[in-house]
Amino acid sequence: MIELISNPNAWVALLTLTFLEIILGIDNIVFLSIVSGKLPEHEQPKARRIGLLLAMAFRVVLLFGITWVLSLQEVLFHIDWGFFNAGVTGQSLIIFGGGLFLLYKSVSEIHHKMEGEEESSPKPKAGNTLTATVIQIALLNLVFSFDSILTAVGLISMKSPAEGGFGYEGAILIMILSIIISIAIMMAFAGPVSKFVNNHPTIQILGLSFLILIGVMLLAEGSHLAHFKFGNDMEVGTIPKGYLYFSIFFSLFVEFLNIRMRKNSKPVQLHDSKELDEDFDTK
Structure with a gap:
């Protein structure tokens, strides 16, 4: 522990990982802001806190089970249809499924905000809204956690200090500290960011569009991890995250x-949580 604290490379690694976790958490904050925005105002901070605490818990648990996480890279089964070949892994299934869920949820939210709900559709119950929101957040956090942990493991060396690394325990400690610090920073700014997002319709639509891009990126990454191959030499590649986040910023x-x-101009009004709040208030 003392050697780790006195090692300047460990501090550089901690700052780098913390910054990376915050950058990778932007999509999480956007999703939290939009989904929690459908709740009554007094429940929104609770949903954001639960979402971020779940993100931290999933990441820490996955770190302690890093051996199991890495084992998900092993091929579960092969597909050989002549024109299409694949070696599907557990990791690729999780990432691919997360991409599909993100695409579905993003398009559904855009439809709701632009078109509204059908008049004949049943109104959501106030008691179940927070639970449904937390379940959605938990599902997406699980996918984001896998992506975040695998990225962190690829950056931090688990070799012994004699070999120029931080050792297994040192690397795990650095990654846990970076997760805790980044989640604490995101918690501090989640409220103002959510308020800004929900007060500006264009930011909401942009945020949902970014989530569609991230969903496509996850689909490409899942396909790449499963070694999707069409024909003899057409293999699916990944989309560089740098390009994606540059376009977002x-x-x-x-x-x-x-x-x-x-x-000074008045923004258009989207179909959002205010409708739900009015319905709850009239009951």
Whole structure:
């Protein structure tokens, strides 16, 4: 422990991983903001806290079971249909399924915000709304946690200090500390970010569009991990995350400029949680 604290490389690794966890957690914050925005206002902070605590818990648990996580990279079964070949792994199934869920949820939310609910559709019960929201958050957190942990493991060396690494225990400690620090930072800013997102319709639609992009990225990553191959030499590759996050930040920058230039204009009203709140208040 003393050697780790006195090692400047360990501090650099901790800062790097913390920054990476925050960047990778942006999609989590966007999802939390939009999903929790459908709840009554007094329940939204609780949903965000539960979501972020679940994210931290999943990541820490997966770190302690890192051997099992890495074993998911082993091929479960092969597919050979001539024109299509694959070696499906447990990890690829989780990532691919998470991408499908994110696409479905993002498109459903865009439809709800733009088109609203059908008049004949039953109204959600107030007592079940928070539970349903937490379940959605937990499902997506599980996928994001796998992606985050595998990225962190790829950056931190578990070799012994004599070989230039931090050792197994040292690497696990660095990763746990980075997770705790990043979640604490995200908790501090989750409220203001959620308020800003839910008060600006264009930010909501942009956020949902980003989630669609991330869903596509997860589908590509899951296909790559499963070694999807069409024909003799057409193998599915991954989408570099740098390109994706650059497009997200650039789009947000452009929208911030638009908001600042048109701050006196009244935004359009989307179908959102305010409708639910009014229904609950009248009952």
